[in-house]
Amino acid sequence: NAGVTQTPKFRILKIGQSMTLQCTQDMNHNYMYWYRQDPGMGLKLIYYSVGAGITDKGEVPNGYNVSRSTTEDFPLRLELAAPSQTSVYFCASTSSRGFQPQHFGDGTRLSIL
Amino acid sequence: AQSVTQLDSQVPVFEEAPVELRCNYSSSVSVYLFWYVQYPNQGLQLLLKYLSGSTLVKGINGFEAEFNKSQTSFHLRKPSDHISDTAEYFCAVSENSGYALNFGKGTSLLVTP
Numbered sequence: 001n002a003g004v005t006q007t008p009k010f011r012i013l014k015i016g017q018s019m020t021l022q023c024t025q026d027m028n029h030n031y032m033y034w035y036r037q038d039p040g041m042g043l044k045l046i047y048y049s050v051g052a053g054i055t056d057k058g059e060v061p062n063g064y065n066v067s068r069s070t071t072e073d074f075p076l077r078l079e080l081a082a083p084s085q086t087s088v089y090f091c092a093s094t095s096s097r098g099f100q101p102q103h104f105g106d107g108t109r110l111s112i113l
Numbered sequence: 114a115q116s117v118t119q120l121d122s123q124v125p126v127f128e129e130a131p132v133e134l135r136c137n138y139s140s141s142v143s144v145y146l147f148w149y150v151q152y153p154n155q156g157l158q159l160l161l162k163y164l165s166g167s168t169l170v171k172g173i174n175g176f177e178a179e180f181n182k183s184q185t186s187f188h189l190r191k192p193s194d195h196i197s198d199t200a201e202y203f204c205a206v207s208e209n210s211g212y213a214l215n216f217g218k219g220t221s222l223l224v225t226p
């Protein structure tokens with residue numbers, strides 16, 4: 001039972017490079033989310049999706065893009081990496097908004113130098 | 114807009130001692146409340162949730178929390194801690210019409226012998 005799988009687990013980028021953080025879930029959840037976690041700051045929502053083909057911005061979307069072509073996958077794209085994007089990124093999914101708990105992946109630790 | 118305040122950034126306790134991690138929230142509508150735990154280098158796992166009904170909810174690993182509507186609080190408690198409880202704990206709130214969770218900044222629980 002894989003749940004939410006994120007790849008890669010670790011990555012170092014140079015300023016200006018681009019990359020895609022992968023997220024896939026095998027629970028047939030409609031709702032998917034991307035958060036970033038900075039020390040002492042909790043989790044901040046970057047983007048979310050309520051189903052295939054539908055995405056929307058969260059609290060901190062600048063510098064990121066997402067797509068949702070299938071129910072299972074929700075990749076996060078960094079186009080021009082900046083040091084401020086050094087963080088731990090978590091993908092999560094849930095079957096229903098509000099009262100259902102979210103299931104989290106193990107995170108991607110990204111450093112931009 | 115809702116907000117979540119975790120009143121203590123760090124809580125050190127001795128093994129087998131009781132502990133309380135405090136969480137207060139603000140919202141103008143009905144909410145669902147969650148506690149998540151994050152062990153080092155892992156994603157978040159659900160400890161417990163309050164949706165409705167009894168204000169005392171029990172979760173995994175011997176944790177429990179009490180919802181207090183008048184004080185807008187959802188404090189997490191455990192009567193006897195183990196060293197394995199050392200982790201980061203996050204309180205989170207979801208409005209019943211909302212799409213995402215709003216997290217507190219986290220409380221680091223350190224259990225020592």
